Amino acid sequence: SLDMDYPLPLLAAESGSFAYNTMKDRVPRILTKCIDTITQKPFEVSDQNVEEGRLDCQSVIGQLSQLRSEIMTDKSLTLLDDEIDDCEVWNARFEQNRSVHQSHPTWFSSPWLYVECFMYRKIQSVLSKSNHMKKFDPFLDQKNLALLQSLPAMRNLAAFLDQVLKIDLGDAKILGLRLQDFLQVSLWGNRCDLSLSGGEESSQTTDPHKNLTTLSEFLLVDCSKKVFDYLYIINQDKKTDKVVDIILDNSGFELFTDLILAEFLLASKLATKIRFHPKRFPWFVSDVTPQDFLDTIDILGKDSSQVLGDFALRWKERLQDETFTLITDENLTSFWTLPDPFYLMKNVSPSLLQLLETSKLLIFKGDLNYRKLVSDLKWLHETSFVKALRGFTSTPLCSLRTLKAEVVVGLPTGVAESIAKCDADWMVTGKYAVIQSNI
Ligand SMILES: O=P(O)(O)OC[C@H]1O[C@](O)(CO)[C@@H](O)[C@@H]1O
Numbered sequence: 001s002l003d004m005d006y007p008l009p010l011l012a013a014e015s016g017s018f019a020y021n022t023m024k025d026r027v028p029r030i031l032t033k034c035i036d037t038i039t040q041k042p043f044e045v046s047d048q049n050v051e052e053g054r055l056d057c058q059s060v061i062g063q064l065s066q067l068r069s070e071i072m073t074d075k076s077l078t079l080l081d082d083e084i085d086d087c088e089v090w091n092a093r094f095e096q097n098r099s100v101h102q103s104h105p106t107w108f109s110s111p112w113l114y115v116e117c118f119m120y121r122k123i124q125s126v127l128s129k130s131n132h133m134k135k136f137d138p139f140l141d142q143k144n145l146a147l148l149q150s151l152p153a154m155r156n157l158a159a160f161l162d163q164v165l166k167i168d169l170g171d172a173k174i175l176g177l178r179l180q181d182f183l184q185v186s187l188w189g190n191r192c193d194l195s196l197s198g199g200e201e202s203s204q205t206t207d208p209h210k211n212l213t214t215l216s217e218f219l220l221v222d223c224s225k226k227v228f229d230y231l232y233i234i235n236q237d238k239k240t241d242k243v244v245d246i247i248l249d250n251s252g253f254e255l256f257t258d259l260i261l262a263e264f265l266l267a268s269k270l271a272t273k274i275r276f277h278p279k280r281f282p283w284f285v286s287d288v289t290p291q292d293f294l295d296t297i298d299i300l301g302k303d304s305s306q307v308l309g310d311f312a313l314r315w316k317e318r319l320q321d322e323t324f325t326l327i328t329d330e331n332l333t334s335f336w337t338l339p340d341p342f343y344l345m346k347n348v349s350p351s352l353l354q355l356l357e358t359s360k361l362l363i364f365k366g367d368l369n370y371r372k373l374v375s376d377l378k379w380l381h382e383t384s385f386v387k388a389l390r391g392f393t394s395t396p397l398c399s400l401r402t403l404k405a406e407v408v409v410g411l412p413t414g415v416a417e418s419i420a421k422c423d424a425d426w427m428v429t430g431k432y433a434v435i436q437s438n439i
Pocket residue numbers: 022116190193195196249250284365366367368369371404405
């Protein structure tokens with residue numbers, strides 16, 4: 001097949017790789033934390049019948065423990081048997097994976113992207129088969145804590161946007177520089193994810209926009225100017241709608257930076273409408289669910305500071321007048337929690353692709369979205385970003401991503417080698433970043 005022309009996928013089987021460490025240590029730890037959370041609140045799930053609630057929890061805990069041990073001992077993957085509507089697609093992926101491996105694919109021998117997504121899908125499977133925990137979010141406490149810890153940084157950032165919007169943005173040069181600022185703030189917001197930190201120090205305590213100059217040293221590719229030039233040109237046509245889509249990643253501080261970016265795009269009239277794409281269920285610990293999105297705005301609205309309160313109020317109005325739209329239709333959200341790279345969207349979720357193609361700009365947040373943009377293959381670092389997209393959409397897009405997995409493309413020759421010399425784990429700590437685009 002044509003796949004022969006492509007590099008191999010990242011695999012957890014390669015001992016010493018980040019994928020290996022993830023499946024060996026990080027994923028079991030995430031499951032342990034999840035189990036602990038459920039253990040600590042066995043009576044909260046059913047007010048009516050305490051005993052029944054306890055048994056329900058026990059069964060969930062038992063199944064999650066079994067999942068953890070199956071991963072740790074590299075057992076064969078199994079088919080899903082739940083009622084969630086993407087079950088068949090997942091089982092089809094199972095067969096495809098098996099036909100490639102010709103035997104019994106296991107947690108470590110299968111493509112890392114696939115198994116890592118499968119782990120989060122398995123958690124949903126277990127919850128969906130429970131009596132009282134179908135809608136339970138095992139990561140909610142972690143997400144809420146991170147959000148509260150980030151409030152001071154959010155107040156700073158909100159005040160910065162507030163100031164920016166008070167000055168005249170009529171000058172193209174200033175407008176461009178500010179857009180680049182907010183793209184970069186949203187980018188660095190991606191450093192805060194709870195699946196990498198295991199729940200620790202994931203909040204933002206400093207003033208992000210003040211750090212942009214310091215951080216720029218770690219920004220390996222920066223297409224933000226190109227993105228502005230493009231938006232500015234299409235902005236000359238005042239009549240047409242300018243929809244921008246943000247494919248969200250993490251809740252907490254990162255989501256806030258996305259909201260700030262969205263507000264800037266609207267207030268500066270570079271866009272007329274923003275569509276937000278959350279995950280339909282809890283995913284990779286900290287990813288935004290529709291509930292997280294709405295709760296976040298509520299929590300901001302209750303903050304003691306005027307500035308957060310004002311923005312929260314404005315964002316509630318935007319949700320009303322639909323200048324902000326939260327995409328929740330399952331037909332349009334289910335693709336994001338499949339293991340599929342985005343070039344497959346045209347076959348797997350044509351309705352989502354159709355929606356995205358009505359957009360002027362797609363902003364993909366974070367590491368996992370990046371891995372799916374480039375199919376999680378071991379590309380040479382010099383491979384062009386557009387080539388790695390494998391034909392995924394003629395719609396202009398950009399990826400704001402801090403590096404947390406051993407895949408990155410579009411680097412100038414020699415860059416990867418020279419960083420690797422002084423920073424062996426440069427690809428996996430979130431220290432470095434890229435803003436890449438097909439424009
Ligand atoms: O929230 P993000 O930026 O998608 O990152 C999620 C995490 O998931 C991974 O993609 C796999 O564990 C990491 O590389 C990263 O730490």
